[in-house]
Amino acid sequence: LQVFLGALAFSFFAKGFSGSYMKSMSSQIERRFEISSSIVGIIDGSFEIGNLLIMVLVSYLGPRVHRPKVIAIGCLIMSLGAFLSVMPQFLMGRYNYERITVTVDNSSTSVSACSPESSEGGPVTDATETPSAMKNFGCEKTTNSYLWLFVLVGNLLRGIGEAPVMPLGVSYIDDFSKEENSAFYIGLVRSSGMFGPTLGFLLGSYCASLWVDIGIVDINAISINPKDTRWVGAWWLGLLICGTVSFIASLPFWFLPYSLPKEGENGNLKISHLMSKQLFSVFSRVYSIYLSIADFFPALKKLFGNPIFVVYIFLTILQYNSIVGLITYETKFMEQQFNVSVARAIFLIGVVLLPVTILGMFLGGFLIKKLKLHITEMTKFACITFIGAYLLSLLYFMCSCEVLQVAGLTAPYSGLKHLSSLKISFMDSCNDDCGCKLDQWDPVCGDNGITYMTACFAGCKSSSGMGKNMVFHNCSCVEGQGHGLGNSSAVLGQCQRESCTKAFPYFLALQTACAFILALGGTPTYMIMFR
Structure with a gap:
């Protein structure tokens, strides 16, 4: 036994x-x-x-x-x-995650995350788009393999x-x-x-x-x-x-x-x-x-x-x-x-x-x-x-x-804590000429504690470093919330939420x-x- x-x-x-x-x-x-x-x-x-x-x-x-x-x-x-x-x-095949920031050369590069030329077809959306429009840009999860x-x-x-x-x-x-x-x-x-x-x-x-x-x-x-x-x-x-x-x-x-x-x-x-x-x-x-x-x-x-x-x-x-x-x-x-x-x-x-x-x-x-x-x-x-x-x-x-503060999704670009559903806008004057695409998610965290869907939506003009250490600089949307040029940067990833750490x-x-x-x-x- x-x-x-x-x-x-x-x-x-x-x-x-x-x-x-x-x-x-x-x-x-x-x-x-x-x-x-x-x-x-x-x-x-x-x-x-x-x-x-x-x-x-x-x-x-x-x-x-x-x-x-x-x-x-x-x-x-x-x-x-x-x-x-x-x-x-x-x-x-190999797993390919969506990555929109293109890096060139070696360890430190300066690339433009926000420029009218970054999107071949021009801007995909404008400041009047609403969340219902997201379904038109491939946001529903689909698979090509069984x-x-x-x-x-x-x-x-x-x-x-x-x-x-x-x-x-x-x-x-x-x-x-x-x-x-x-x-x-x-x-x-x-x-x-x-x-x-x-x-x-x-x-x-x-x-x-x-x-x-x-x-x-x-x-x-x-x-x-x-x-x-x-x-x-x-x-x-x-x-x-x-x-x-x-x-x-x-x-x-x-x-x-x-x-x-x-x-x-x-x-x-x-x-x-x-x-x-x-x-x-x-x-x-x-x-x-x-x-x-x-x-x-x-x-x-x-x-x-x-x-x-x-x-x-x-x-x-x-x-x-x-x-x-x-x-x-x-x-x-x-x-x-x-x-x-x-x-x-x-x-x-x-x-x-x-x-x-x-x-x-x-x-x-x-x-x-x-x-x-x-x-x-x-x-x-x-x-x-x-x-x-x-x-x-x-x-x-x-x-x-607390809900993650994402500019244009759960928080306005003005930096206020709450966003009225009637005033949702994925774009703002700080990034309306950047040609950002709605069907991309590559979040960055600004110095203001706000998460942006991509560096493009943050209005970042340049970047340095490679891989996980990449830092974006001269971000007009971050700068527009009271930050000077020397402090208007963003890093890869979502911002941390203090209340979550406590709960x-x-x-x-x-x-x-x-x-x-x-x-x-x-x-x-x-x-x-x-x-």
Whole structure:
């Protein structure tokens, strides 16, 4: 049993490792394939679809099949899904982000970001344009490639492969361990497995800080940094590692028996003798599975008539409503709302949230063992924790910060804090002769604390430096707000928002509290399902 516990803990580690890594890379995949957030949601949901395709059937047939070998097959399918998801990286060309500033010569150049000649067709817009006009300039995200379908199918395979690991593994423990120890063992396995998501997010943080085409392009020539919303990390690199880990996780299960002696009952009984009595012939085994499938739907109907099971479904809905959607878009939310780089957001999830979750799961299993809770008491305990966490998560709406001040979008060129929708103007007298294009986003931060869509919209006449160190000078729109010529400069990237820096620690503390409370009820829900 100890060998199986170790193997199952590592398989939990493998599935958590690859699952958390995929979650952390959602924004990178969105940018690399130039797809919408809704398609990213479909890709993420394909994992659950794969789970649902066989989860119920596998759980029902569990005791009638060779559970360790089925888990081994599942780990191999997870490995295949991870490797399949990597394929687009080798089939697509290099990633090209939109970059409108042209540099020439070597280390320091002086180029004109604002000049009538900078746009071949002349000005694309004028001061009377409104946000509704943006749709006419290619602002809607479109993709010319459907290679993201490889990622979708790979994620689907990961869901199918992961389906047998939890139900068959936990039922195997429950069948061959003492009743008073099973909850502790399950909590121990799940807690050990949570190191997978921790390392998965840390790997995601590292890969997100690497350029997507690392080893192919000159990194010094890249003019954006990981905080830029156009940055794409090496999302594919971690998937190669995830696939390898899942393959290794499958190996021990091929050598484990169909069944084990009950813990504490004749521990000296030889496994081989026990197996010889319990293994059926191939024909009788297949016939038994056939009869089980015939009884599947009546058993399912009976199951939904069980009030405890209905409560379990209710708890699970609350749990997934609080967790899945948040984790899927959490890195993107942190980036957009709090101006945190994706790499840092993933890192914080890995080193702050997941250790707290591990502690909560372990403590939940320990409390069940210590207090000797029965199934009704476990149901009440889980219900209290999940409802409490769900109500606490409503406080997320209070964790917000000021809107990014972008000239012509959320702030006027005059520098006022608020912009009336009736007075929105993308152009101003300071840049109306620059020939700026509305379909480009290459933000710069002026000395006045205002972000401009491009250096052209800031009215910058010259620049110096290269890559990330480029600085724009003689910016007429910045100068027009009370800055002299010596101070009318702008740098690449968006301006920092002070209120966001102050609000972010509160957001992180609230999320940590919610994660701990949810984890406390995690182990009881597992026991409710199997009892």
